[in-house]
Amino acid sequence: MSEELSFTLDGRRVPFQDGQTIMTAALAAGFYIPHLCFNPEFTPHGSCRVCLVKINGRMQASCTTPAAAGQTVLSEIEEVREMRRGILQMLFVEGNHVCPACEKSGACQLQAVAYYAGMLAPHYTHFYPRRPVDASHPDALIDFNRCILCELCVRASRDVDGKNVFAVQGRGIKAHLVVNTPSGKLGATDFNITDKAAQVCPTGTILRKHSGYEIPIGQRLYDRKPINVVGDVAALAVSKGGRRHD
Amino acid sequence: MQDFADLVFEGMTVCGRVIGARQGFVYLRGEYRYLVDALKATLQSRREAGLLGEAILGDPSFSFDIDLHIGAGAYVCGEESALIESLEGKHGVPRIRPPFPTTHGYLNKPTVVNNVETFASAAKIAVQGGEWFASRGTAESKGTKLLSLSGDCERPGIYEYPFGVTVRQVLEDCGARDAQGIQMAGPAGHMISAKLFDRRICFEDLATGGSFMVFDHRRDILDGIRNFAHFFVHESCGFCTPCRVGTSLLRDLVDKVHTGHGTRADLEEMRKLGQIMRVGSHCGLGQTAPNPVLDSLDQFPEAYERRLRSTAFEPAFDMNAALEQARWLTGRTDPAAYLDEEALVGAMP
Ligand code: SF4
Ligand code: SF4
Ligand code: FES
Numbered sequence: 403m404s405e406e407l408s409f410t411l412d413g414r415r416v417p418f419q420d421g422q423t424i425m426t427a428a429l430a431a432g433f434y435i436p437h438l439c440f441n442p443e444f445t446p447h448g449s450c451r452v453c454l455v456k457i458n459g460r461m462q463a464s465c466t467t468p469a470a471a472g473q474t475v476l477s478e479i480e481e482v483r484e485m486r487r488g489i490l491q492m493l494f495v496e497g498n499h500v501c502p503a504c505e506k507s508g509a510c511q512l513q514a515v516a517y518y519a520g521m522l523a524p525h526y527t528h529f530y531p532r533r534p535v536d537a538s539h540p541d542a543l544i545d546f547n548r549c550i551l552c553e554l555c556v557r558a559s560r561d562v563d564g565k566n567v568f569a570v571q572g573r574g575i576k577a578h579l580v581v582n583t584p585s586g587k588l589g590a591t592d593f594n595i596t597d598k599a600a601q602v603c604p605t606g607t608i609l610r611k612h613s614g615y616e617i618p619i620g621q622r623l624y625d626r627k628p629i630n631v632v633g634d635v636a637a638l639a640v641s642k643g644g645r646r647h648d
Numbered sequence: 649m650q651d652f653a654d655l656v657f658e659g660m661t662v663c664g665r666v667i668g669a670r671q672g673f674v675y676l677r678g679e680y681r682y683l684v685d686a687l688k689a690t691l692q693s694r695r696e697a698g699l700l701g702e703a704i705l706g707d708p709s710f711s712f713d714i715d716l717h718i719g720a721g722a723y724v725c726g727e728e729s730a731l732i733e734s735l736e737g738k739h740g741v742p743r744i745r746p747p748f749p750t751t752h753g754y755l756n757k758p759t760v761v762n763n764v765e766t767f768a769s770a771a772k773i774a775v776q777g778g779e780w781f782a783s784r785g786t787a788e789s790k791g792t793k794l795l796s797l798s799g800d801c802e803r804p805g806i807y808e809y810p811f812g813v814t815v816r817q818v819l820e821d822c823g824a825r826d827a828q829g830i831q832m833a834g835p836a837g838h839m840i841s842a843k844l845f846d847r848r849i850c851f852e853d854l855a856t857g858g859s860f861m862v863f864d865h866r867r868d869i870l871d872g873i874r875n876f877a878h879f880f881v882h883e884s885c886g887f888c889t890p891c892r893v894g895t896s897l898l899r900d901l902v903d904k905v906h907t908g909h910g911t912r913a914d915l916e917e918m919r920k921l922g923q924i925m926r927v928g929s930h931c932g933l934g935q936t937a938p939n940p941v942l943d944s945l946d947q948f949p950e951a952y953e954r955r956l957r958s959t960a961f962e963p964a965f966d967m968n969a970a971l972e973q974a975r976w977l978t979g980r981t982d983p984a985a986y987l988d989e990e991a992l993v994g995a996m997p
Contacts, residue, residue: 448744449888451928461927466744488924492893526897527964551886570886573722575896577886 409473411435411455416469424464424475425453434630435477436486436515438493438604439552440465442634444561450552451489452515456482487521494524496575497531498547499605505614506606508622512550514629529575536581538589541611542600548607549579555608559599567593579607649676649683652768653690657714659767661699662774663760664712672714673754675731678721687716723883724933728761730885741887742931765794765858785811789850797822799830799862811850818860819845826864829948833857835876836936839869839943869944869951870906876940877902884934891934894925898941904964905955913961915945915952 408417409424411433418427428435429442439450448466455464456476464475476482493512501507533546551570556579559567567588571580583590593599595610619625623632649656660672676683691714694700704710722740724730729743732754753759769791773781782790789811795818798804802823809818819827829841833856840847840854847854863872877899886892901918904910922938929935944951968987975985 446744448930451889451930454928463930468746485924485928488920489889489928492889492897492924495897496889496893527900529896550889551892572886574881574884574886575892577892 407469407471409469409471409475411475412478416475418469422469424455424457424467424469424473427469428464428475429635432635434633434635435464436519436629437465438511438515438550439554441554441602441604444554444557444602447553447557450493450550452486452519454482454485454489461485483519486519488525490516490519490521491523491525493550494521495526495528497529497549498533504548504606505609506548508619508625509617510606510624511604511629511633512548514624514633517624518629533578536586536588537611538587539591539593539611540589541595542588542593543609543611544579544581544588545607545609546579548605550605550607551577551579552604554602554604555579555599558602559593559597562598565592565597565599567591567597567599649680649687649764653683653687654694655768655771656764657690657694657700659769659771659774660714661704661712662770663762663767665704665710667758667760669760670711670713672712673717673735674714675717675719675725675735677719677725681718684716684718691716722885723879724885724931727931727933730931731761732759739885741885742933744930786848786850786852788852793849793856794858795849795856796859797824797862798860800824800827800864800867801862809849812848814848815840815845815854818849819862822862824862824864826866827862828865828867829863829869829944831861831863831872831876831940832859834859834861835879836933836939839873839940839947841947843947869948870902870955873940873944873951874902874906880933880937884937888928888930888934890925890928891930891937894921894929894934895937897921898925898938900964902941905952908955909957909962910952910955911957911959911962915956918942919945 406417407419408415409427410416411424411428414433416427416431416433422430423446425435425437425440425446426442435453435455437450437453439447440453446465448463451463453464454461456479457464457467457473461482464477490512494516499512501510501513504510507513531547535546536544553570556568556570559565566582569580569582570577572578580586581588581591600608600610626632664670664672674687676687691700695713698705700713702711704712717735719725719734719740722734724742725734725740727742728749729745730740732749733743734740735754749759749761751758753761769781785791792808792810795807795809797807797818801819804822807818807821815830827842827845829839831837831839832854837857837859844854849856863869877895880895881899884891884895898918898921901910901914901921905914918941922942925938926935926942929937971985971987975981
């Protein structure tokens, strides 16, 4: 048998196959690395930078860096955690995130990753952008205040649903999510609540109407257990029979 | 491109020959639109001379042509993969690398991306040989470097030097008598103070993209830094978090110090923020955007310090101004409706 390819993540051996990234290999082996714009079902995007790890001494995004034999990857060291917290804090102050008033609280990846990373406060000065809510669609609501520009909905709508409902417009800090219609309203599109794009938002931006708080806050997915245990890593790790890192 | 476009096209053609390419592009920033007619004329005369197009110099196995592409002037399109995206008609957002342009570039084909200076040198090397080129410069940096000198000097312009020339020599030649600092290689480059003027320009010492912005002693360095900080807010493409948000946060901190509201804690914050941008950003723009601030904090600490307040901390917003609406609503104008700011700040932990 040929020698198995592997690298180490915080000292633990992670096997991988050619073509895998640090992120996909780690998840497949049951090891969690925080991520937001990465979703195992989509090609990596590399924009949120929450998945930064130290690879052979250099900080790099684990979702876009190909795994290579013998790499030394460090994720849970203070230097990386501090960087990660800083980036999460940036995401929080860029939008308007009022967790106690958000339907997604407890099931929100942004919130769950922030808890996991030990972020206690937003630290930076809030931008308080003005972003109107779009309630024009009969079954879905978009609260742009919570958008982190991960473009998962953009990718899902374009690549899975074949509809191209969403896009990002503007540059720099003015970059923002738009709905691809002249009116900019979701109600004017063929968006459907069963679309993939309606299921992928890691925050409380794209919400389902008519069914709020079915599971009470406090009993939701990430309320019960941290994201490194119950997030997408769990689904994958179980299917591969891998170990979880907690 | 104004004076030596033909040489650049020659270099591109040499490159096309070496790598077996049929198509080259000149990506021209929108600001240089005025060059278009002249460049097109140069290309046309090369075609007529049999130096571009089908069967160059009669060799049926060698066909190569060059098109002009005009960008909209986004700074990030200087990053090679963003440039290629823009060339393909998309948003100028840097790609994930690897794969690199050498294997997956324009339309996912192998692509060489170089600046005009490199192509011009390649053309000269093709004619005069590597020995000739290597006869100038230093051990590790062969040849010459074009420097674009601007700012507080008597003779601004483009100068060509062998690698290894000292900063001081360059300053003397362009008549910069009173320089206190230089921003090298543009806003994303490095800011150096007089302490470093004896360093040499070459890869093994002070590497530079080529631009030299001279600040003399009449200038307030922080004015310049503030401009750069605002520049990057404008030029960030907005794709990744550290650059999209970090550039704005950094600008606000620089503004806070610039207007005399900064404290020592803010300087520390700038360093931390700059570090996150430097190591966390997706492309070179975000990675280098904090350079002017980080460099000047080290090289010109006094530019910041003389503006600091003596308190350890000051809020990022003006409390009195924040109360304006409440005063207006309640119709109060009496002195007690205004906060004593000094007392307030003193009471902060
Ligand atoms: S709406 Fe949600 S999925 Fe779409 S870009 Fe914003 S955060 Fe990402
Ligand atoms: S570093 Fe800045 S310019 Fe580069 S991808 Fe990120 S946001 Fe865009
Ligand atoms: S998860 Fe890797 S950059 Fe977002």
